[in-house]
Amino acid sequence: MVHIRPYRADDLDGVIDIFLRAVREVAARDYDRHQIDAWAQVDREAWSVRRMSRPTWVATIGSSLAGFADLESDGHLDMMFVHPAHQGRGVASALLAQVEASAREQGIARLHAEVSITARPFFGRRGFRVIAEQVVCVRGQRFDNFRMEKVLGPTQTPN
Template sequence: MVNDAPVIRRYHPRDFPDVVEVFLRSVSEVAAKDYNEAQTRAWAQIDEQRWMVRLSHAWTFVACYQDELAGFITLERDGHLDLLFVHPDYQRQKTATALLNRLESQARAQNIATLFTEASITARPFFERHGFKVMAKQTVALRGEEFVNYRMQKWLGEALTLLEYRELSE
């Protein structure tokens, strides 16, 4: 158990192997409680080239404890929160909350008023606790498997105050 808050910083391509490990372990060990073995096997795969592009074309932040990458989050320019994953060893330590707070600050700085995501069964309660509302339950297909997830949305309100913007710029 880690007591300190994580350091949240921008993703760097050298983080890629750790991001992949966080994703694969999170799906295989955490989401596996809500999805069956065939679903988690289908989900826990990546196309490295596609992911490198995906991470570099979004605002991507990582959470670190000392030198260990514990989680990551991405925000696309249209307000889509595409990815949020936390390593199993760092679950329930406010890692995802710290990442989401940083992402929301970035969104406000970019005058993005609404965030939306497709939350897994596992992630839905987290997003609801942080002000997201379920817009629709949906079934999506991936690698021959069907998954239930939830299209969720959160209105952020006004843009950043000047003080908040200065803090982000430092």
């Protein structure tokens, strides 16, 4: 069972581990070794500030951190990563549901994200559409990814 809760400062090392392992073990099927080496780098202090500067949630399964996601005030979903051991268990779906619920509460009508080749199918199945294919440079490496968006409808209430 996936449980979603707000991020706490003591989650920092766990979310960094999730990010690094997701990039190195999952995204590596779609990007080469040089791209992965460029992507899988973390400035711990910057991450600490960033995680506390915006709503961030963590997903847990039992006592293990399984994933995390955040939301910026303009509807930008900057990060959403799932630990490789918890792929395919509903973690990303639960995190995205939390992000969407929070966006609606804040009056945000549109979510948008820069989505990796790896994550594109997931986002597509959840109602995001590709706005543009793009190439971004990170630490001298070029990455193909996708700008995607989802317009949020009103929350449906049961009859």
